[in-house]
Amino acid sequence: MSELNHEQAKQALLREADGLLDAEQAAGLQRHLAGCADCRHEQAELRGLEESLRETFREHSQSRAMPPLARGRVLAGGAALSRVTREQRMILAAAMLALVLLAWTVGVGVWAGWPPDQALRIDKTRPATQPSSVPTLAVMAPSPTPTFEPLVMDGQEKAVIMGRLIVATPGPKDG
């Protein structure tokens, strides 16, 4: 039987790691390793990586607690129902996120008291008793250097933010 060369031995090391060597091939690899420090180093590295992977996964597994089984739901074919409710929860969460972001950006803009020529137009001269005059949508960039250009066109308030046109539903026209 011919002896393994260096390259064949490296391939054999990988096959050994995956349990794909038969007894004869394993013996051939051992003979090569006995005389080759380079391949022994390679083997040590490979085994180190494998052990590190196992440790990492063990730690991950231990850090992930299993939620209780909703047995009735599984038995009643409730998995489909669970999918729907999860989808609904995700949509709700996305909507909430959008609202929070919107409220935050508006809040920051108003609080900062931006000049009207930089902010999306919110007419502060209107009496506070006319809540309907407040635009239902206003988007402001929180950065001190606004990246949008406000426009008032066709009675609608619009702003271009990062190349996108944002349209605010306007309140009633001033008399």
Place this chain on the structure above:
Amino acid sequence: METAVLIAQCLAGDQDAIATFVEQSYPVVFRLAVSILDDPAEAGEAAQEALWAAVSRLGQFRGEAALTTWLYTLTLNVCRGRLRKLRARQRLHELLAGMLSLERSAPAVEETVIAHEGRRKLWAAVQALGEKQRLPVILRYYHNMPVGEIAQILGINEGTVHSRLNTARARLKAALTGGESQPGGWNYE
């Protein structure tokens, strides 16, 4: 109880046997799901979805493969579907974040629960692998599966599993050794 007997009882409509089957299988199925999806809540739902699929298809289980192999195959399919949805949601979030010029979101959960710095880095490198390489690595090293069983679950041959593992190991090694030094970090020798 022996698996074949349990399955026969399930197929006969024995509710107690079905309950036993579901309870016994849940930890196994959950562990696979959480290794792929990372999020325990998502994995719990995926596991229950997979078990529901298993219960409703028990009649199709022919016993050629081990029961766990069959369950793993079902679970993997459920997880792949959920991964696609999760990625789509992530892309949407990134798009929104970009539009509103927000800071990047806080570090993902997995970056904060693994305490050891080197292992955290390795976990991140595993997550960065493509699905083709990531799944064989998880099945081989998270679940200690032989290459033959991985091939069966993924529906590819052993040689392909081996070559994907080789690619993955080379990439992980490069991710850990390449670039800057790692203070206090990993030495995998």
